[in-house]
Amino acid sequence: MKRIEVEKRSIFIGLAGSHGYGLNRPDSDLDYRGVFIAPKEYYLGFSTVEQKENGWDTEPGIFPFLDGNKDTVIYELRKIIQLLSGANPNVLELLWLKQYPYITEVGQHLIKHRKLFLSKKVKHTYSGYAFAQIKKMESHRKWLLNPPKSKPLPSDFKIESEEPLSKEELNAFLEYLYLIIRGKIEFLEESEQLYKLLTADIDFKGVLKQYTLPDDTLETTQKFTNSRKDFIRLLQRSQSYQVALREWKAYLSWQENRNPDRAEMERKSGFDLKHGMHCIRLLRSGLEILRSEEITVDRRDAGDSEDLRAILQGQYSYEEVMKMAEDLVAEMDKVYQVSTLPHRPDVEQINQLCIELVEMQGWN
Known part of the structure; x- marks a missing residue:
């Protein structure tokens, strides 16, 4: 959709990112996030749209504050409802921002019902996003301390005569x-919980594709798939090769694209300070939600903005940040047990809210 059409049908646009967290510097970019409701043809016809994330510097619009801003994403209502229902941290906070440069009655109605989206799922999503920051931190730290010396080759993984998959x-x-x-456990009564995990609560398919098959699973995999032993071995070696190749490409991209000032701080401290800060911010936020059933986006209001800035300035060591994260995860496990939040959001209520919002907006 064109920028002007999205802006005309927007129900709110908020100031997110470092400004939303109260952690911005004078040179910080402005990150705008919002929601729009697509017109009739996108609901009743074949057209689909999930979000608008480009065109702010090339297309005409009605909001001058978005002109030329490349850090803007406006989500279509059904897309953001899905993300909110899944307790996506980056999206949940949009309903608790302090600054909305643009908001309509429809947007206010969505924000009024924001607590519908809070559930105990936040423990898993906030800690999951925090662990993703840790993984990036560890990758960058490894590259700083022991950078890869050359592009991986198939022969490094004992793939000699054949091509890697x-x-x-x-x-x-x-x-x-x-x-x-999935088929083998679907109809086993005793495996109901495992099947539920396999198909809903974790992205098992994604795990299969991201990590190399362990040695102790190869024989079972061969039997399950009726494959040759040499093929399964080639599969495992090809996986290892592809993982190494992916890391090599990530290393080259990291070297080429990182901010010079951030790179210098990273070199001095031995780890990526921004990833460290966001890890702690996410864990603290998840813990706060389980306790208070509210989200405090602006960390000045939460009382830890200066502490988070201290992480960004390198005042904490890598070991200290990791210990903070470990303690927060342990505390979150305890609070999760006594939290009065529901285990899952009420899908029927959320569906009704979505209908109300579309009806309030209308098709014109």
Whole structure:
């Protein structure tokens, strides 16, 4: 959709990112996030749209504050409802921002019902996003202390006479493996919880595609898929090669694209300070939600903005940040047990809210 059409049908646009967290510097970018409701043809016809994330510097619009801003994303209502229901941290906070440069009655109605989206799922999503920051921190730290010296070769993984399986071939086989595993447990009564985990609560398919098959699973995989032993071994070695190749490309991208000032701080401290700060912010926020059933986006209001800035300035060591994270995870486990939040959001109420919002907006 064109920028002007999205802006005309927007129900709110908020100031997020570092300004939303109260952690901005004079040179910080302005990050705008919002919600729009698509017109009739996108609901009743074949057209689809999930979000608008470009065109702010090339297309005409009605909001001058968005002109030329490349850090703007406006989500279509149904897309953001899905993300909110899944307790996505980056999206949940949009309903608790302090600054909305633009908001309509429809947007206010959504924000009025924001607590519908809070559930105990926040423990898993906030800690999951925090662990993603830790993983990036660890990757960057490894590259700082022991950078890779050369591009990986198939021969490094004992792939000599044959070609390694391509990413597409690996994913096709792992998709097949996933379907076999799911089929084998689907109708076993004693495996109901495992099946639920496999198909809903964790992205098991994603795990299969991201990590190399362990040695102790190869024989079972071979039997499940009726494959040759040499093929399964090639599969495992190809996975290892593709993982190494992915890391090599990530390393080159990191070297080429990182901010010079951030790189210098990273060199001095031995880890990526921004990832460290966001890790702690996410864990603290998740803990606060479980306790208070509210989200405090602006960390000045939460009382830890200066502490988070101290992490950004390198006043905490890598070991200290990791210990903070470990303690917060342990505390979150305890609070989760006594939290009065529901385990899952009420999907029927959320569905009714979505209908109300669309009806309030209308098709014109």
